[in-house]
Amino acid sequence: MLSPAPFLALALTAVLPFVLSNGVPIHVSPGLNVSTNPNITARLPPCTNLTYANSPTIPCYTQLQVTSYLKNFNSTIAEVCSPIQLWSQCLLLSVYSVPGVNCTMTSNTTSTCTPFDCATLNSTACPQPAPNNFTNITTDQAQGWYGVWNVYSAHHFLTAWATALNTTSSEKAILGVINPRVANTATTVLTSLVSKYGFNPNADAAMVKLAQVKAVKPEPQFGNRHSKGQSSNPTGAQWRGILYAKMQSISDLAAGNFTDFIEMVGDGDFSVRGLAGVDALIDSLKNGTKVGG
Incomplete structure (x- = not known):
């Protein structure tokens, strides 16, 4: 934290x-x-x-x-x-x-x-x-x-998610949202995890919205065995690194691009305390249940 x-x-x-x-x-x-x-x-x-x-x-x-x-x-x-x-x-x-x-x-x-x-x-x-x-x-x-x-x-919220996703105990939850028959990217995996384990709908949605901002390069796709040229699916540990890097790119947008930052916080949803706690998020991912649910 x-x-x-x-x-x-x-x-x-x-x-x-x-x-x-x-x-x-x-x-x-x-x-x-x-x-x-x-x-x-x-x-x-x-x-x-x-x-x-x-x-x-x-x-x-x-x-x-x-x-x-x-x-x-x-x-x-x-x-x-x-x-x-x-x-x-x-x-x-x-x-x-x-x-x-x-x-x-x-x-x-x-x-x-x-x-x-x-x-x-x-x-x-x-x-x-x-x-x-x-x-x-x-x-x-x-x-x-x-x-x-x-x-x-915003920084605290993104860091809490990044830290939780990069914890060994989160690997089961990460692998659990991956479909090996379709193309998985850092954005699709993050979106699925937030939907399944997030506990602040407005802040979670704002984070996912930033995650979906198109990068200069297309994101690597993993796991689609039927598509030519696709890489094999990463291990849980590798996915942790991929998701942490994705969270850093979201943080870069929020801290460096004013327009993206305002789209994230402009409704006032980040003007509260306790948006995300690292321990609560880790427990949520580890136990397979939403915080409070």
Whole structure:
């Protein structure tokens, strides 16, 4: 599982204006002006109260118009981000107002500085934003917090699935969804496994949708003995590696392609806690039953 402990002490200070690593302040439009909409402001107090009990929630994702906030942030990416930064890394840097572990605002080197990274499945540098009793923050700050929560939450969800699928005890479940008489790909096998063993329908569906985005190269097909040129079916251990690589490609899309990320989280389904636990997923795959079912 991810270990957010090194980051729990991060404080969400002044989110706007954001500050680049060279100390230059920049301004990012926080989204639609929710503060002037009485239908929303009447329900805003709990959404700007980021105690553990009050956040995150799907209704607040909607009320705070976080999708608009993220889209507006992405529209400024050329001005805000380094050309070599992923958009998600830039968002984390901007909202946290610090560039990462052991980094400073004025001098960062790869030997001493670990930038925020929510692209690599085994990354320990994708922090969970800690509420820590932010009970009287601005709408802008709440939008920023929800924005980075969704980056973290998507990363955590994908990592939980990847870790569970790459566990030895999952091999029986993996082989159990494979039909040797048809062509099996990483996407078809993953889709079958999620359908059979997933336990968060909305988040699972969003992940499968990203899995089905066409890659530059066609996926290798396995097991179709009647098709010329098809490879033999991999072993359980080999399938684990294939599925882990597939999960990494999904993670790459979510962390690196803003359009794909918004399609994944844009309904607010990742603005909840407990989307996926590695242990629960492993048990589900091992025991052949859906979590809670």
